[in-house]
Amino acid sequence: MRPPVEKFAREIAPEKVANVSSASATRVISRIKALAEAFEDPDAARRHAAEVKNYVLDNLKDLLIQLEAKCQENGIRVYWAKDGERARQIALEICRATYPEGGTIVKAKSMVTEEIHLNPFLEENGYRPVETDLGEYVVQLEHETPSHIVAPIVHMNRGQVANAFEREGLGPRTEDPVELTMQARAKLRSHFREAQIGISGVNFAVAETGRLVLVENEGNNRLSTTAPVVHIAFMGIEKILPCEPDLALFLRLLGCSATAQHMTGYVHLISGPRKEERDGPREVHLILLDNGRSRILRSQYREILRCIRCGACQNVCPVYRQVSGHAYHYVYSGPIGAVLAPALDGVEKMGWVAKASSLCGACEEVCPVCIPIPRMLLQIRDESVRAGAVKDSVPWHLFAKAATSGWQWRAGLKLLPMASKMPHPLKQGWTEYRAMPHRVGRPFRSWWNERR
Amino acid sequence: MTVKLMLTCLCDAFYGEVGIATVRVLEHAGCKVEFPAGQTCCGQPPFNAGDWEASRSVARHWREVFFGSPQSEIRNPKSAIRDPKSEIVVAPSSSCAAMIREGYPLMFGYDDHLPVFELSEFLVDHLGIDKWPIGPAPQPGQKTKIAFHQACHGRGIGLKDQQIRLLASMQGIEIVPIDQPEQCCGFGGAFSIGHPTVSAAIGKQKLKRVVESGATILVSGDMGCLIHLQGLIEKEGLKIEVRHFAEILAEAIPAKVPA
Numbered sequence: 001m002r003p004p005v006e007k008f009a010r011e012i013a014p015e016k017v018a019n020v021s022s023a024s025a026t027r028v029i030s031r032i033k034a035l036a037e038a039f040e041d042p043d044a045a046r047r048h049a050a051e052v053k054n055y056v057l058d059n060l061k062d063l064l065i066q067l068e069a070k071c072q073e074n075g076i077r078v079y080w081a082k083d084g085e086r087a088r089q090i091a092l093e094i095c096r097a098t099y100p101e102g103g104t105i106v107k108a109k110s111m112v113t114e115e116i117h118l119n120p121f122l123e124e125n126g127y128r129p130v131e132t133d134l135g136e137y138v139v140q141l142e143h144e145t146p147s148h149i150v151a152p153i154v155h156m157n158r159g160q161v162a163n164a165f166e167r168e169g170l171g172p173r174t175e176d177p178v179e180l181t182m183q184a185r186a187k188l189r190s191h192f193r194e195a196q197i198g199i200s201g202v203n204f205a206v207a208e209t210g211r212l213v214l215v216e217n218e219g220n221n222r223l224s225t226t227a228p229v230v231h232i233a234f235m236g237i238e239k240i241l242p243c244e245p246d247l248a249l250f251l252r253l254l255g256c257s258a259t260a261q262h263m264t265g266y267v268h269l270i271s272g273p274r275k276e277e278r279d280g281p282r283e284v285h286l287i288l289l290d291n292g293r294s295r296i297l298r299s300q301y302r303e304i305l306r307c308i309r310c311g312a313c314q315n316v317c318p319v320y321r322q323v324s325g326h327a328y329h330y331v332y333s334g335p336i337g338a339v340l341a342p343a344l345d346g347v348e349k350m351g352w353v354a355k356a357s358s359l360c361g362a363c364e365e366v367c368p369v370c371i372p373i374p375r376m377l378l379q380i381r382d383e384s385v386r387a388g389a390v391k392d393s394v395p396w397h398l399f400a401k402a403a404t405s406g407w408q409w410r411a412g413l414k415l416l417p418m419a420s421k422m423p424h425p426l427k428q429g430w431t432e433y434r435a436m437p438h439r440v441g442r443p444f445r446s447w448w449n450e451r452r
Numbered sequence: 453m454t455v456k457l458m459l460t461c462l463c464d465a466f467y468g469e470v471g472i473a474t475v476r477v478l479e480h481a482g483c484k485v486e487f488p489a490g491q492t493c494c495g496q497p498p499f500n501a502g503d504w505e506a507s508r509s510v511a512r513h514w515r516e517v518f519f520g521s522p523q524s525e526i527r528n529p530k531s532a533i534r535d536p537k538s539e540i541v542v543a544p545s546s547s548c549a550a551m552i553r554e555g556y557p558l559m560f561g562y563d564d565h566l567p568v569f570e571l572s573e574f575l576v577d578h579l580g581i582d583k584w585p586i587g588p589a590p591q592p593g594q595k596t597k598i599a600f601h602q603a604c605h606g607r608g609i610g611l612k613d614q615q616i617r618l619l620a621s622m623q624g625i626e627i628v629p630i631d632q633p634e635q636c637c638g639f640g641g642a643f644s645i646g647h648p649t650v651s652a653a654i655g656k657q658k659l660k661r662v663v664e665s666g667a668t669i670l671v672s673g674d675m676g677c678l679i680h681l682q683g684l685i686e687k688e689g690l691k692i693e694v695r696h697f698a699e700i701l702a703e704a705i706p707a708k709v710p711a
Contacts, residue, residue, distance in 0.1 A: 009649040017653075025632060318636045318654045319647075356647060358640025358654070359500060360604035365634075374608075375558060381502030394642065396498035400506035403461075404513040406490035416465055429645035433652035434683025441469035444459055448475075448487050 005319070005356035008327035016155045020147075020324045023154045024315040030260035031312060031366070038252050038262045049253050050370040053306035056240050057297060063207040063240050064288065070210025074272035076284045084116030087289050091118065091232055092125055094285055095197055098230045102126030104194050105228075108214065108221040109133035110201025111149055111309060112234045112289060114331045115344075118199070129199070130191045132220035134184055141168055147325030149332065150258045150311035155324040188220065198224040198281070202235035203308070204250060205286075208243035210271070212286065215254065217265040225270060231281040233270075237293050238305040250308065257310035257368040292344040300379050301343040306369040307336055313363035313373060319356055328353055335363035339376045342384070351384030393426060410445070453579075454484045456518055458543035458568065461493040462675040470675060473702035474544040474571060480586060480705045481579055490517040496551040500641045504559050511556055519566070539567070544698045545674045546570040550608030570606070571698055572614035572673060583621040585704050592624035598700070599667035600627050601658065601681075603674035604636050615673045615697050622704055631661045637672075639680035655684045662692060669693045671700055 002010075035042040056063060068078045081087035095105070105122060107113070107129050119129045119140075131140040135152035139145065141164045146152030153161070158175045166173040171183040200221060204213040212233055214221050225231045241250060255261040274280035296305055314320045314334030325333030330341040330350065338357060341350040354377045363373045384390035402408045420436050430436070455478060463471045475485050495510030518541050543549050552568045575581045600616055619625050638644065638654025659681060662670050670692050672678050678694045685692050 003646055006647040006649055009647070009653065021657075028632075028634075316634070318638060319650055322650050322653045355502075355643070356650070358604070358636050358638055358643045358651065360636035360640070361607040362604070362634060362636065365607060378500065378502075378555075378558065381500070382504045383502075385502035385504070390502065392501045392503060392642070393646070394497075394501060396501060396503035396506035399493075399498060400495075400509045403492040403495070403510045406492065406517075409492040413465055426645060429648045430683065432648050433655075433687060434680065435686035437466050437679050437683060439466050439468070441467075442472065444463060444468035444471035445489070447468060447472050 003352060003355060004329055005323055005327045005353070009323045012323060012327070015157070016324055017322055019157050020155050021321045023151065024317075024321050027260065027312075027315040028366075031257060031315070034256040034260040034262060038256050042256075045249060045253060046368050046370050049249055049308075049368055050306060052241070052246055052249070053308075053369050054303075055242065057238070057302060057305055059242075060237065060240070060297065063242060064237060067205055067207040067210060067240055068288075070207065071205075071272075071286055072210075074210045075275070076210065076212070076272045076286050079285065079287045081287055081289050081291070083291050084289070087116050087234065087287050087291070088118060088121045090287050091199070091234075092121070094230065094232055094283075095122070095125075095127060098283075099127070099196050103128065103196060104191055105129045105197045105199055106188075106191055106195040106220075106224045107131050107136070108198070108200035108216070108224040109136050109152075110199070110234060111146075111331065112201050112236050113199065114146065115236075116234075116289065116291065118234075130188070130195070132188050132191065132218075132224055133216075134181060134218060134220075137184055137188065138164055141165075145326065145331070147333065148311055148314055149309050149336070155326070192223045192227050195228045197230045197232065198226075198228040199232045199234070200225050202233050202239055202286075203254065204241045204247065205235055205239055206241050206244050206247070211244070212268075212270040212284075213247060213251075214268040214270065215251065215264040215266065216268075217259070217261075219266060221268060222266055225268065226280050229281060230283045230285070231270075231273075232285045232287065234287050234289060237288050237290055238307075253368045254308050254310055257308075257312040257366070296343045299343065301339060301376050303371050304336075304339050304343055304373075304376060306371055307340075308369060309336075310368055311336075312366040312368065316362040316366050317357075318360060318362070319358065323356075328356070335373045335377075336371075339371075339373055339380065342380045343376075347380060347384040347387050348389045351380055351387070351389040354380035354384065355390065413443075413445075453482070453540070454486060455540045455542045455574070456486045456488055458494070458518070458541050458548060459487070459491060460543055460545045460548050460675065462679055463544065464491075466679065467675050467696070470544055470696040470698055473696065473698040474542070476702040476705060477571065477575070477698050478542060480702075481575055481581060488517045492517075494548045494551045494555075496548065496555065497641055499551065499555050499559060500643075507555075508559055511552075511559065514552070515566075518568075540574070541566070541568040542571055542574045543568065544571045544696060545605075545676070546573075546603050546609055546611050547605035547674050547676050549573070550605045554608050570609060570611060570673065572618055573609065573611055576614040576617060582617065584618045584701055585622075585706060587706070589623055589704060589706060594624075595626040596624055596669065597626050597628050597667045598669045598671045598695075599630050599662045599665045600633075600697075601630075601637060601662075601670060601672040601677060602633065603672055603677050605674065605676075619671065619697060619700060622700070624704065625700065628665045628667045630665045630667075637677040637681055639677050641676065644680055651680070652684060655680055656688070659684060659688070659690060659692065663690065667692075669695055671695050671697050673697050
């Protein structure tokens with residue numbers, strides 16, 4: 001049985017790999033440049049950000065209570081959801097109260113709503129969620145899932161987008177990116193006009209002031225959160241920051257790491273529903289989602305909750321580049337997904353994904369909050385083996401037996417040239433693409449013994 | 453200074469010349485080299501596979517062979533260097549050094565970083581060597597163009613450009629840049645067998661960049677990367693020669709002139 005990521009790699013279209021690889025490589029280079037321009041010492045900035053996030057995790061309960069109180073002062077209604085099911089129900093109750101007959105809901109890009117599979121649920125209940133981020137919009141038209149946290153259609157090229165738009169009747173076929181964007185824009189404007197509810201995620205929530213911070217480049221978040229009567233924001237409980245000055249660091253770090261921007265085109269600081277203003281939503285709802293995060297907080301994978309969802313680890317990952325996000329069969333993919341999937345859903349179901357890594361460590365090197373992803377991948381592998389969730393094809397206990405006895409080891413080495421000629425199922429994984437290794441030059445031990 | 457050579461299992465099994473070169477390099481740097489014959493493997497293959505029980509038993513054997521007892525007292529690598537009586541282990545591999553310095557503490561749950569060093573880390577950081585070979589070297593006629601691949605596990609021990617610096621200091625060597633040098637070779641131990649298509653695709657991309665660089669010799673500091681890349685080169689019929697950097701260093705040591 002082949003591991004799922006390997007199976008996916010055998011079937012993926014070369015075109016898709018080319019799209020992901022070239023886009024990722026470009027992002028890796030531009031990220032380094034942006035960070036170097038934005039910070040005198042980018043590594044010090046990353047370490048500081050990690051410390052702020054550690055403080056958040058150490059004081060999560062208090063900060064959440066503070067956030068709730070401050071949000072309520074601002075007129076934001078706050079809900080606590082222990083899992084996706086509860087979060088979906090809360091959202092449905094709000095939708096029913098506003099829009100009992102069903103209708104269009106505009107959605108700003110949000111990974112947490114992907115995590116709880118909100119769109120199919122809303123559709124089952126008579127609503128029509130429309131993704132308004134350009135990439136997410138294409139994903140929705142194609143009935144796909146995002147293949148990257150920040151760039152959902154990194155696996156596609158403009159020809160494929162053109163085909164989708166033509167099929168949906170958005171306009172005459174064109175591969176011009178500006179034309180394509182204008183076609184989507186025209187269509188999306190009609191949705192913004194008719195929708196009574198807007199749904200978004202949250203990039204940061206500031207406990208000190210009860211403000212919700214959203215970043216974006218397309219303006220669709222602004223429209224989604226201000227044009228409709230009701231704004232529902234979903235947020236994982238770890239997305240909190242203690243106070244507003246922290247934004248000075250985090251907005252830049254996120255912009256540089258995600259899209260090589262010192263600051264995204266738009267930054268929204270949402271302080272609640274309209275008061276004396278003539279526009280803006282009449283209601284703002286904040287749904288705080290746990291969905292396994294409290295459990296992660298108490299586990300050895302705690303530091304994964306520092307993640308600010310920039311996708312830099314995906315861009316730099318050699319495995320991700322070869323297979324795209326879809327190979328991971330999970331909302332979050334690449335190195336961050338390989339830890340989050342088993343941490344959120346358990347090693348029994350998702351432990352296998354941690355094996356899809358060469359443990360090269362590039363992810364940790366680029367992480368804006370210094371998450372030790374390779375260490376966690378190893379811990380997940382250990383936990384998976386102990387839980388019997390993942391079976392390794394190599395009988396390691398036999399290897400350990402030979403490797404703990406000097407004479408057995410030396411005898412094994414003598415047999416190696418012969419053994420390497422014998423067929424064995426394990427060898428196929430090596431020989432399909434590579435020649436068998438062979439001895440080069442003199443064996444060390446005989447040289448050493450003769451020399452003495 | 454006396455150092456113990458950690459040969460690594462790959463050099464024990466396949467690449468004896470790399471071990472021989474490492475001994476010659478260390479001796480040229482003024483060290484007395486010992487070779488504990490009971491050594492086998494550091495335990496990284498089962499560690500990476502998630503079988504930590506098997507890995508721990510190999511690790512205990514390793515400690516016994518190199519440090520006398522499986523429960524030897526906690527050492528600090530930095531202070532061990534300054535202590536002339538201390539036992540230092542040198543390996544021609546950042547991957548194996550990282551296993552002992554970072555993997556063992558994670559696996560056993562203690563904060564014990566044993567004095568085990570990768571070869572260039574030892575030469576540059578601890579012996580202060582910044583030019584190779586030491587002393588006068590014959591002027592070579594022509595420079596050999598090499599492409600250098602930095603093994604990813606150097607990240608685990610904080611290895612920077614020590615290997616490149618030593619190579620760059622040599623008269624007869626020209627290092628040609630390759631595109632996206634930070635990218636992995638795709639080996640990853642058991643990953644290369646469990647995910648062969650992914651592993652080979654990453655490796656082929658690395659080799660493509662080497663070919664594009666114009667170099668015909670690919671040098672690295674870890675035989676793990678090179679066993680995989682060599683296998684790909686042979687299967688693909690590419691004209692690239694792979695060498696460990698210790699071999700390049702050893703070949704530049706001037707022959708002793710009889711007094």
